[in-house]
Amino acid sequence: MNAAIGTGMTEILGPPQLHAPDGFLTLPVAAAMWVATLVVLAFAVRRTNATLTERAVPLLGVMAAFIFAAQMFNFQVIGGTSGHLLGGVLAAILLGPWAGTLAMTCVIAIQALVFQDGGLVVMGANIFNMGIVGTLGGFYVYRTLAGLLGGEQRGRLPAAAVAAWLSVVAGSTTMTLQLVASGTTPIELALPAMIGVHALIGIGEALITVGALSFIAATRADLLRLRDARPAVATERAATERYA
Amino acid sequence: MTDDGRQPVERSPLGRHWWLAGLAIAAAVVIVLAPLASPDPDGLERVAEDKGFLEQAQDALFSIIPDYTIPGLEGSLSTILAGLIGIALVFGLMVLLGRVVARRRQS
Numbered sequence: 617m618n619a620a621i622g623t624g625m626t627e628i629l630g631p632p633q634l635h636a637p638d639g640f641l642t643l644p645v646a647a648a649m650w651v652a653t654l655v656v657l658a659f660a661v662r663r664t665n666a667t668l669t670e671r672a673v674p675l676l677g678v679m680a681a682f683i684f685a686a687q688m689f690n691f692q693v694i695g696g697t698s699g700h701l702l703g704g705v706l707a708a709i710l711l712g713p714w715a716g717t718l719a720m721t722c723v724i725a726i727q728a729l730v731f732q733d734g735g736l737v738v739m740g741a742n743i744f745n746m747g748i749v750g751t752l753g754g755f756y757v758y759r760t761l762a763g764l765l766g767g768e769q770r771g772r773l774p775a776a777a778v779a780a781w782l783s784v785v786a787g788s789t790t791m792t793l794q795l796v797a798s799g800t801t802p803i804e805l806a807l808p809a810m811i812g813v814h815a816l817i818g819i820g821e822a823l824i825t826v827g828a829l830s831f832i833a834a835t836r837a838d839l840l841r842l843r844d845a846r847p848a849v850a851t852e853r854a855a856t857e858r859y860a
Numbered sequence: 861m862t863d864d865g866r867q868p869v870e871r872s873p874l875g876r877h878w879w880l881a882g883l884a885i886a887a888a889v890v891i892v893l894a895p896l897a898s899p900d901p902d903g904l905e906r907v908a909e910d911k912g913f914l915e916q917a918q919d920a921l922f923s924i925i926p927d928y929t930i931p932g933l934e935g936s937l938s939t940i941l942a943g944l945i946g947i948a949l950v951f952g953l954m955v956l957l958g959r960v961v962a963r964r965r966q967s
Contacts, residue, residue, distance in 0.1 A: 634902050639918035665961050673958035678882030680954040681947045685886040688928055688943050689893040690902060697906040698898035718961075722954045730949060731928055731942070732920040788903065800913045809910060813903040836878065 634687070634700060635727065635734030635742050636791065642798040643737070649794060650740030656748050657721060663714035672711065672842050679707050680719040682828075684726065691820050699817030702787060704751030705758060705780040706825045709772075710832070712843045713755035720747030745791045750783025757782055772833075772840075773826050780825035781818035788814035883951060890943030894928070895936035 641649070668676070683703035690698035703723075707716035724743050727733040734742045758779035765771025792810045796803040832839055901909060908914040920926070925945065929938040 634905070636904060637917040638920075639916045640908070640913070661961060668958065668962045670962050673955055673962055674879035675882075676958040677951040677955040678879050678886070681883055681951040682886040682889070684946050684950040685889040685894070685943060688890060688897060688939075688946075690897040690900070692898045692900065693903075696900050698900040698902050700897075700902060715958075718957065719954060722957065723950055726946060726950050726953065730924050731946065732923050732926040733928070735918065736921060791904065795913075800916060801911050805911050806907060809907045810903065813906060817903050 634690070635724070635746070636738050638735030638737045640735075640798070640800055641738050641741055641794055645794050645798045646737045646741060649738070649744050653740040653744045653748065656717070656744075656752075660714040660717045660721075664712075664718055667712060668715055669842075672715065675839060675842055676711060676715055676719055679703075679710055679716075680722045683707060683719065684723045686824065687723065687727075693813065693816040693820070697813055699784075699814070699820055701821055701824050702746050702750055702784060703825075704747060704749075704787075705754035705776060705783050705821075706828055708751045708755035709758060709776060709825075709829065710839060710843060713752050716751045716755065717748055720751050723747075741791070741794050745787045745794075749790050750787045753786055754779040754783035768840075772829060776829055777822040777826050780822040781815075784814050784818035784821045785811060883947065886947050886951075887944060890947065891940050894939050894943050897939075 638646075683701070683706070686701045686703060688700070690700045693699050702720075704716060704720050707719045710716070711719060721743050724734065724739065724747055728736055728739045728742070758775045759768075761775035761778055762768045762771035765775060768775075788810045789807070792801075792803070792806050795801050795806055829840075900906075905914065908917070923931075925931070925942050928942045928946075930941050933941065
């Protein structure tokens with residue numbers, strides 16, 4: 617942990633290691649989370665395979681790259697505590713829940729493999745908590761709320777804000793349950809602490825998600841409709857010509 | 861309709877390479893914001909510290925670009941370079957995977 621052992625410049629300038637490291641979860645819990653994650657990812661690949669248009673591939677790459685970059689920026693929440701974007705709801709709104717899940721997985725995998733941010737044994741759990749719970753769950757919360765507010769066009773920003781906040785709180789809750797199942801910490805200590813601090817971090821998540829969506833709506837509103845594009849043969853061919 | 865009878869291709873304001881603008885925004889986030897990132901522990905690390913299980917953290921099995929700093933390079937430049945490498949890796953891997961997933965359907 618950088619904050620614990622780091623000295624000098626890196627401690628001041630580098631973001632600390634952020635995701636759960638190996639050792640926080642027991643092997644059985646970590647293995648169970650790997651299984652759950654791989655099952656969801658297999659389904660996500662199948663669903664993305666059926667719906668992803670060639671046109672959306674560059675957006676997939678850009679979104680994953682942006683989420684990686686934004687996750688490096690830790691913002692201050694309260695005294696001595698920071699938080700960072702997850703980005704799952706943002707990815708799901710733009711890419712759809714399944715492709716969004718794949719983008720989050722790609723980010724978390726590179727963070728663990730190249731940047732030693734998050735352990736390898738607990739990577740299944742990290743993908744589950746940060747890439748699946750908030751991305752899939754967040755998307756359906758978003759769509760339901762947007763529907764209640766009179767459609768995505770009108771309800772996009774408030775629905776996204778609520779879903780983004782919930783995605784952080786939900787992810788921290790599943791993380792806590794895994795810690796408790798591992799015997800790392802008792803639930804009565806950890807759950808209020810984790811939910812309390814992530815309720816604040818979730819406000820940052822909501823602000824960044826709304827900000828990014830507003831920016832895209834103002835500059836490239838067509839990207840907001842890419843998610844619903846169907847891979848019909850004709851549009852596929854046109855898309856290939858356009859972005860080949 | 862153009863002269864050769866094909867439908868004119870709809871162009872976005874940023875043209876066909878709009879994704880370069882997206883990558884530039886991601887790079888700008890790293891260059892401008894990453895060096896300003898709070899060095900304080902994040903939510904999970906704070907709770908781990910307060911509740912006394914932070915010391916259970918194990919060191920990584922191997923280390924390539926630990927803590928988003930290039931080994932041997934100090935200061936903001938190290939963080940920025942690490943971030944740019946990460947952007948390139950994530951974008952490359954994602955586009956590769958996206959192409960594979962999108963292409964398999966056509967066969």
